[in-house]
Amino acid sequence: MKKVAIFGKPGGGKSTLAMNLAAVTGLKYFPLDTVEYNKNGERISPEDFLGEHSKLIESDNWIIDGLGTMESFWARIDAADTLIIVDLPYYIHYWWITKRLLKSCFVRPVGWPEGSSVLKGTFASWQYLRLSPGFWSDELFDKIQSLGENKKIYRIEKVGEINSFAHRFARTDTNI
16 A cells, blocks of 8 residues: 545545554655645645646655545546545534534644635535535446456445544555
8 A cells, every 4th residue: 555545525534534544554644625725725726736636646655635626536546556435424424514613613624724714615515515416426436446456445434434444454454
């Protein structure tokens, strides 16, 4: 395991999982939102984003969480040797997005771009989550599965797996 792509619906614990996995594997962690946004919270140009993203996926090792553009998503799927899909029940995603907003009064959310509005991000996450069934479908998972013939693919569907995955994986995988 050298290049890990973690993706799924918003508010599912991808950043927490990525940080935990980076801690036990020593792989470099890149929250995609911090690549996609400037420190003032504004999105960088699509060209600049794709350039930065290309540099990241060409590097020797990484854990990248997030979606980005469709072009970057499929490039990351191609480049990764390990794919982790976070696919929790929708009500959990809605609750965790709301909880992230409430906690942001006291602490910046994990993997959140500096200077970016958590309130705006929350509304965008709720909206994206509402539209997610049309995107995060069985057909998409089947396509990812077909592209991942020589990749390790994990689908996390239970809350407990978010926190335990990295430590369980570190104990069982000898390729780290």
